[in-house]
Amino acid sequence: MTRGGGCNLQLVAELRRLAAAERCTPAQPALAWILSRGTSIVPIAGTSYRRWVEENAGASDIKISAATQGALAEIFPPGAAAGARYPEVFGRTLGLRSEVSWHARGKMGLGFSPAPNSPGYRG
Numbered sequence: 001m002t003r004g005g006g007c008n009l010q011l012v013a014e015l016r017r018l019a020a021a022e023r024c025t026p027a028q029p030a031l032a033w034i035l036s037r038g039t040s041i042v043p044i045a046g047t048s049y050r051r052w053v054e055e056n057a058g059a060s061d062i063k064i065s066a067a068t069q070g071a072l073a074e075i076f077p078p079g080a081a082a083g084a085r086y087p088e089v090f091g092r093t094l095g096l097r098s099e100v101s102w103h104a105r106g107k108m109g110l111g112f113s114p115a116p117n118s119p120g121y122r123g
Contacts, residue, residue, distance in 0.1 A: 007082055011081065018068050024058075029062065031045060
């Protein structure tokens with residue numbers, strides 16, 4: 001299952017509900033929550049459109065309520081998002097092999113690296 005499907009859609013629906021209550025876009029409370037965690041944590045938001053860059057930057061001006069912060073923590077505990085970032089077939093198409101890695105906090109992530117028979121392999 002990729003991050004875009006299944007139970008993750010329920011998480012997105014909850015985020016949209018909270019954003020509507022805060023009168024902002026769904027990305028803004030998510031980024032504002034990350035920004036509220038302290039100066040040693042920095043969100044890195046990728047986007048394809050200028051308007052979304054501006055929208056994301058607007059998160060720095062948002063002060064989400066304590067109730068919304070609590071709801072975000074409850075809805076999105078560590079590991080709440082299920083599945084790999086991209087379907088495994090994407091990696092195979094590009095000649096990459098999937099790898100499971102463990103983050104410093106014990107969270108598992110799935111990434112891709114060059115397969116042994118590909119030009120980018122550095123075994």
